[in-house]
Amino acid sequence: MKWIDSKRDEQGATQYLFHLSRRDQELLLGVLKLFPVTDAASHQLSKGSSTKIRAGQPLLVEAMEEQQRSQAHKVARLVKNPASALREKNGALELTLDGEQMEWLLQALNDIRVGSWVRLGCPEMEQARRAVRDEQAAIHYTAMELSGYFQAAILQAFSKSPP
Amino acid sequence: MSETETVEPIVLPDKEAQEKEKSAPKDTREPGYLVICWNDPVNFMDYVAHVFRVVFGWPEAKARKHMLQVHEQGKSLLVRETFEKAEHYVHQLQAYHLHATMEKDE
Numbered sequence: 359m360k361w362i363d364s365k366r367d368e369q370g371a372t373q374y375l376f377h378l379s380r381r382d383q384e385l386l387l388g389v390l391k392l393f394p395v396t397d398a399a400s401h402q403l404s405k406g407s408s409t410k411i412r413a414g415q416p417l418l419v420e421a422m423e424e425q426q427r428s429q430a431h432k433v434a435r436l437v438k439n440p441a442s443a444l445r446e447k448n449g450a451l452e453l454t455l456d457g458e459q460m461e462w463l464l465q466a467l468n469d470i471r472v473g474s475w476v477r478l479g480c481p482e483m484e485q486a487r488r489a490v491r492d493e494q495a496a497i498h499y500t501a502m503e504l505s506g507y508f509q510a511a512i513l514q515a516f517s518k519s520p521p
Numbered sequence: 522m523s524e525t526e527t528v529e530p531i532v533l534p535d536k537e538a539q540e541k542e543k544s545a546p547k548d549t550r551e552p553g554y555l556v557i558c559w560n561d562p563v564n565f566m567d568y569v570a571h572v573f574r575v576v577f578g579w580p581e582a583k584a585r586k587h588m589l590q591v592h593e594q595g596k597s598l599l600v601r602e603t604f605e606k607a608e609h610y611v612h613q614l615q616a617y618h619l620h621a622t623m624e625k626d627e
Contacts, residue, residue: 401615403608408625411554414608421612461575465617468568472618475563483562506565513567 364519395473398422457521467505474502554607559620
Protein backbone atom coordinates (compact mmCIF):
# COMPACT_ATOMS: atom_id res chain seq x y z
CA MET A 359 0.00 0.00 0.00
CA LYS A 360 1.43 3.31 -1.03
CA TRP A 361 0.19 6.83 -0.40
CA ILE A 362 -0.10 8.65 -3.73
CA ASP A 363 -1.77 11.99 -3.20
CA SER A 364 -4.04 14.10 -1.00
CA LYS A 365 -6.70 16.46 -2.28
CA ARG A 366 -9.24 18.83 -0.78
CA ASP A 367 -12.89 18.09 -1.57
CA GLU A 368 -15.61 20.74 -2.07
CA GLN A 369 -16.05 21.04 1.71
CA GLY A 370 -12.32 21.61 2.19
CA ALA A 371 -11.76 18.20 3.83
CA THR A 372 -8.62 16.28 2.89
CA GLN A 373 -9.09 13.09 0.88
CA TYR A 374 -6.16 10.66 0.91
CA LEU A 375 -5.46 8.44 -2.09
CA PHE A 376 -3.52 5.17 -1.83
CA HIS A 377 -2.53 2.60 -4.43
CA LEU A 378 -2.83 -1.05 -3.46
CA SER A 379 -1.86 -4.25 -5.17
CA ARG A 380 -4.32 -7.16 -5.19
CA ARG A 381 -2.17 -8.80 -2.53
CA ASP A 382 -2.31 -5.60 -0.41
CA GLN A 383 -6.10 -5.62 -0.63
CA GLU A 384 -6.35 -9.26 0.44
CA LEU A 385 -3.95 -8.71 3.32
CA LEU A 386 -5.60 -5.48 4.51
CA LEU A 387 -9.07 -6.98 4.54
CA GLY A 388 -7.71 -10.21 6.01
CA VAL A 389 -5.92 -8.52 8.89
CA LEU A 390 -8.91 -6.26 9.62
CA LYS A 391 -11.08 -9.36 10.06
CA LEU A 392 -9.07 -10.07 13.23
CA PHE A 393 -10.31 -6.85 14.90
CA PRO A 394 -10.59 -6.48 17.88
CA VAL A 395 -7.54 -8.22 19.29
CA THR A 396 -6.91 -6.26 22.50
CA ASP A 397 -8.83 -6.97 25.68
CA ALA A 398 -10.69 -3.81 26.77
CA ALA A 399 -10.55 -5.01 30.39
CA SER A 400 -6.75 -4.91 30.34
CA HIS A 401 -6.60 -1.09 30.25
CA GLN A 402 -5.28 0.43 33.48
CA LEU A 403 -6.06 3.99 34.51
CA SER A 404 -3.17 4.34 36.97
CA LYS A 405 -0.07 2.70 38.39
CA GLY A 406 -0.66 4.39 41.76
CA SER A 407 -2.90 3.58 44.68
CA SER A 408 -5.13 6.67 44.82
CA THR A 409 -8.63 5.51 45.80
CA LYS A 410 -10.22 8.28 43.80
CA ILE A 411 -8.39 7.31 40.60
CA ARG A 412 -9.04 3.61 41.14
CA ALA A 413 -12.75 4.36 41.34
CA GLY A 414 -12.55 5.52 37.72
CA GLN A 415 -11.20 2.18 36.48
CA PRO A 416 -14.59 0.66 35.50
CA LEU A 417 -15.42 3.80 33.52
CA LEU A 418 -12.21 3.43 31.50
CA VAL A 419 -12.95 -0.21 30.67
CA GLU A 420 -16.52 0.71 29.71
CA ALA A 421 -15.25 3.50 27.42
CA MET A 422 -12.75 1.15 25.73
CA GLU A 423 -15.46 -1.49 25.20
CA GLU A 424 -17.74 1.12 23.64
CA GLN A 425 -14.97 2.32 21.37
CA GLN A 426 -14.24 -1.25 20.22
CA ARG A 427 -17.94 -1.78 19.44
CA SER A 428 -18.09 1.43 17.43
CA GLN A 429 -14.90 0.64 15.50
CA ALA A 430 -16.00 -2.95 14.91
CA HIS A 431 -19.02 -1.63 12.98
CA LYS A 432 -16.80 0.58 10.81
CA VAL A 433 -14.29 -2.21 10.18
CA ALA A 434 -17.09 -4.68 9.34
CA ARG A 435 -18.61 -2.20 6.85
CA LEU A 436 -15.27 -1.86 5.04
CA VAL A 437 -14.56 -5.60 5.06
CA LYS A 438 -18.08 -6.49 3.82
CA ASN A 439 -18.19 -3.75 1.22
CA PRO A 440 -14.64 -2.85 0.18
CA ALA A 441 -16.02 -1.21 -2.98
CA SER A 442 -17.18 1.69 -0.75
CA ALA A 443 -13.56 2.83 -0.47
CA LEU A 444 -11.66 0.75 -3.03
CA ARG A 445 -12.00 1.00 -6.78
CA GLU A 446 -10.08 -0.18 -9.78
CA LYS A 447 -8.59 2.48 -12.01
CA ASN A 448 -6.16 1.98 -14.88
CA GLY A 449 -5.40 -1.52 -13.68
CA ALA A 450 -4.53 -0.39 -10.14
CA LEU A 451 -6.58 -0.47 -6.95
CA GLU A 452 -7.22 2.93 -5.41
CA LEU A 453 -8.22 3.40 -1.79
CA THR A 454 -9.69 6.80 -0.93
CA LEU A 455 -10.11 7.79 2.71
CA ASP A 456 -11.01 11.03 4.47
CA GLY A 457 -9.26 12.17 7.64
CA GLU A 458 -11.82 10.61 9.97
CA GLN A 459 -11.61 7.25 8.17
CA MET A 460 -7.81 7.40 8.30
CA GLU A 461 -7.97 7.99 12.04
CA TRP A 462 -10.23 5.06 12.92
CA LEU A 463 -8.39 2.76 10.50
CA LEU A 464 -5.11 3.72 12.17
CA GLN A 465 -6.60 3.00 15.62
CA ALA A 466 -8.09 -0.32 14.51
CA LEU A 467 -4.79 -1.42 12.96
CA ASN A 468 -2.98 -0.46 16.15
CA ASP A 469 -5.46 -2.50 18.18
CA ILE A 470 -4.48 -5.49 16.04
CA ARG A 471 -0.76 -4.70 16.29
CA VAL A 472 -0.72 -4.17 20.06
CA GLY A 473 -3.14 -7.02 20.76
CA SER A 474 -1.08 -9.44 18.66
CA TRP A 475 2.10 -8.31 20.42
CA VAL A 476 0.46 -8.95 23.82
CA ARG A 477 -0.57 -12.45 22.69
CA LEU A 478 3.01 -13.08 21.63
CA GLY A 479 4.01 -12.38 25.24
CA CYS A 480 5.05 -8.71 24.87
CA PRO A 481 8.53 -9.43 23.47
CA GLU A 482 11.09 -6.76 22.57
CA MET A 483 10.76 -6.17 18.83
CA GLU A 484 14.15 -7.77 18.09
CA GLN A 485 12.99 -10.91 19.93
CA ALA A 486 9.48 -11.06 18.42
CA ARG A 487 10.35 -13.51 15.67
CA ARG A 488 11.86 -15.88 18.26
CA ALA A 489 8.54 -15.84 20.13
CA VAL A 490 6.97 -17.71 17.20
CA ARG A 491 6.90 -21.30 18.39
CA ASP A 492 3.60 -22.56 16.96
CA GLU A 493 0.99 -21.83 14.32
CA GLN A 494 -1.05 -19.55 16.58
CA ALA A 495 2.00 -17.46 17.44
CA ALA A 496 2.83 -17.26 13.73
CA ILE A 497 -0.62 -15.76 13.10
CA HIS A 498 -0.08 -13.17 15.86
CA TYR A 499 3.37 -12.29 14.54
CA THR A 500 2.12 -11.92 10.98
CA ALA A 501 -0.86 -9.81 12.11
CA MET A 502 1.46 -7.55 14.11
CA GLU A 503 3.80 -7.03 11.17
CA LEU A 504 1.05 -6.57 8.60
CA SER A 505 -0.92 -4.06 10.64
CA GLY A 506 2.34 -2.16 11.14
CA TYR A 507 2.92 -2.12 7.38
CA PHE A 508 -0.49 -0.54 6.72
CA GLN A 509 -0.10 1.86 9.66
CA ALA A 510 3.20 3.10 8.21
CA ALA A 511 1.46 4.03 4.93
CA ILE A 512 -1.25 5.97 6.79
CA LEU A 513 1.31 7.74 9.00
CA GLN A 514 3.33 8.70 5.95
CA ALA A 515 0.23 10.26 4.38
CA PHE A 516 -0.53 12.18 7.57
CA SER A 517 3.05 13.46 7.80
CA LYS A 518 3.11 14.63 4.17
CA SER A 519 -0.38 16.02 4.24
CA PRO A 520 -1.85 16.79 7.69
CA PRO A 521 -5.68 16.75 7.90
CA MET B 522 -28.17 71.18 51.37
CA SER B 523 -24.69 70.25 51.79
CA GLU B 524 -22.66 68.57 49.14
CA THR B 525 -22.51 64.89 49.62
CA GLU B 526 -19.17 63.29 49.79
CA THR B 527 -18.64 60.53 47.26
CA VAL B 528 -17.64 57.37 49.01
CA GLU B 529 -16.64 54.19 47.26
CA PRO B 530 -19.10 51.44 48.11
CA ILE B 531 -17.75 48.90 50.48
CA VAL B 532 -17.99 45.43 49.09
CA LEU B 533 -18.38 42.91 51.80
CA PRO B 534 -16.77 39.55 51.15
CA ASP B 535 -19.17 36.90 49.95
CA LYS B 536 -18.58 34.58 52.86
CA GLU B 537 -21.02 32.01 51.53
CA ALA B 538 -19.15 31.73 48.23
CA GLN B 539 -15.83 31.60 50.01
CA GLU B 540 -17.00 28.83 52.29
CA LYS B 541 -18.41 26.93 49.33
CA GLU B 542 -15.10 27.16 47.47
CA LYS B 543 -13.20 26.02 50.54
CA SER B 544 -15.47 23.04 51.01
CA ALA B 545 -15.20 21.95 47.34
CA PRO B 546 -12.71 19.12 46.90
CA LYS B 547 -9.23 20.44 46.25
CA ASP B 548 -9.07 18.15 43.22
CA THR B 549 -11.76 20.07 41.36
CA ARG B 550 -9.91 23.35 41.77
CA GLU B 551 -6.29 22.44 41.26
CA PRO B 552 -4.44 20.67 38.49
CA GLY B 553 -3.14 18.03 40.84
CA TYR B 554 -3.11 15.06 38.47
CA LEU B 555 -0.34 14.06 36.09
CA VAL B 556 -0.87 12.35 32.75
CA ILE B 557 2.14 10.18 31.99
CA CYS B 558 2.95 8.21 28.85
CA TRP B 559 5.18 5.15 29.33
CA ASN B 560 7.49 3.54 26.82
CA ASP B 561 6.63 0.27 25.12
CA PRO B 562 8.41 -1.58 22.33
CA VAL B 563 5.41 -1.96 20.04
CA ASN B 564 4.04 1.49 19.17
CA PHE B 565 5.83 3.27 16.31
CA MET B 566 7.54 6.53 17.21
CA ASP B 567 5.70 8.37 14.44
CA TYR B 568 2.43 6.92 15.70
CA VAL B 569 3.05 8.17 19.25
CA ALA B 570 3.86 11.68 17.97
CA HIS B 571 0.74 11.60 15.79
CA VAL B 572 -1.45 10.66 18.77
CA PHE B 573 0.00 13.49 20.88
CA ARG B 574 -0.81 15.95 18.09
CA VAL B 575 -4.37 14.68 17.76
CA VAL B 576 -5.20 14.36 21.46
CA PHE B 577 -3.55 17.56 22.74
CA GLY B 578 -3.54 19.64 19.55
CA TRP B 579 0.21 20.13 19.96
CA PRO B 580 2.46 21.36 17.17
CA GLU B 581 4.78 18.81 15.55
CA ALA B 582 7.89 19.92 17.49
CA LYS B 583 6.25 19.59 20.92
CA ALA B 584 4.68 16.23 20.04
CA ARG B 585 8.06 14.89 18.86
CA LYS B 586 9.83 16.24 21.96
CA HIS B 587 7.50 14.28 24.26
CA MET B 588 7.63 11.21 22.01
CA LEU B 589 11.44 11.22 22.25
CA GLN B 590 11.25 11.60 26.04
CA VAL B 591 9.06 8.50 26.17
CA HIS B 592 11.46 6.61 23.93
CA GLU B 593 14.72 7.69 25.58
CA GLN B 594 13.74 8.18 29.23
CA GLY B 595 11.02 5.55 29.51
CA LYS B 596 8.24 8.01 30.20
CA SER B 597 7.09 11.57 29.64
CA LEU B 598 4.95 13.81 31.81
CA LEU B 599 2.47 15.10 29.26
CA VAL B 600 0.17 17.42 31.24
CA ARG B 601 -0.77 18.36 34.78
CA GLU B 602 -4.53 18.72 35.01
CA THR B 603 -7.64 18.52 37.17
CA PHE B 604 -8.99 15.04 37.84
CA GLU B 605 -11.65 15.19 35.14
CA LYS B 606 -9.37 16.52 32.41
CA ALA B 607 -6.58 14.08 33.27
CA GLU B 608 -9.05 11.20 33.15
CA HIS B 609 -10.35 12.42 29.79
CA TYR B 610 -6.84 12.53 28.31
CA VAL B 611 -5.97 9.06 29.58
CA HIS B 612 -9.14 7.71 27.96
CA GLN B 613 -8.16 9.37 24.68
CA LEU B 614 -4.57 8.09 24.77
CA GLN B 615 -5.59 4.57 25.71
CA ALA B 616 -8.15 4.52 22.90
CA TYR B 617 -5.06 4.73 20.68
CA HIS B 618 -3.42 1.95 22.74
CA LEU B 619 -0.70 4.12 24.17
CA HIS B 620 0.48 3.12 27.64
CA ALA B 621 -0.75 6.21 29.48
CA THR B 622 -1.82 6.61 33.09
CA MET B 623 -2.88 9.35 35.48
CA GLU B 624 -1.15 9.75 38.82
CA LYS B 625 -1.81 12.02 41.77
CA ASP B 626 0.84 14.74 42.06
CA GLU B 627 2.05 14.23 45.62
